Amino acid sequence: MRSRLLNGAGASERELAKVLIETYSVNDAMNQLLLKYLDPLAWRAEPPGKRGSGRTIAAIFAHLHNCRLVWIKRSAPHLKCPAPLNPYRCTLKQAAAAHKRSGAQCLRMLTDVFSSGPKRRITKFSRGAWSRTWAAGPTMFAYMFAHEAHHRGQIIMLAHQMGYRLPVDAWAGIWWWDRLWKEGGLKTRPR
Secondary structure, three states: OHHHHHOOOOHHHHHHHHHHHHHHHHHHHHHHHHHHHOOHHHOOOOOOOOOOOOOOHHHHHHHHHHHHHHHHHHHOOOOOOOOOOOOOOOOHHHHHHHHHHHHHHHHHHHHHHOOOOOOOOOOEEOOOOOOOOEEOOHHHHHHHHHHHHHHHHHHHHHHHHOOOOOOHHHHOHHHOHHHHHHHOOOOOOOO
16 A cells, blocks of 8 residues: 555545645644643643653653654755754744644655655655654654654643643533534545
């Protein structure tokens, strides 16, 4: 399936590629919802458990952004990388802006991966120096999306555990995909 999907085979493979790109395009909208509704007091609050044993919400958002930068630098070095976030100093506003920039570059990277023809530049996906390089394709998308979804769950749980429960528009809003598609300016619906 991968070789057919990436080399522009049938209409169903092209449609799947389009849906994966659309799905990733709303990925950052989910992060932005959490950033929008997060209580600023929760941003640097010490997580429960032994002091220093877990990341703050600020550090998780910095980690997400900085991982995106690794993916871009190692898999698509021709794309401009935004500046990294310092997990100990970045503000909510800086994180929101940085996520928009890195999310846009990741979307460009995935759009190239799922294109066909001689203009396709991205053929490999590197998660970092610590891991094997994969062929760029659907598994790359799945890894990128799953990584962020995992950390979104952590952020929602941490905020709740620390007494800064997010409103329904945030914790449930990440599941309102029809709305995310529409607000993202996509002409289609989830399918």
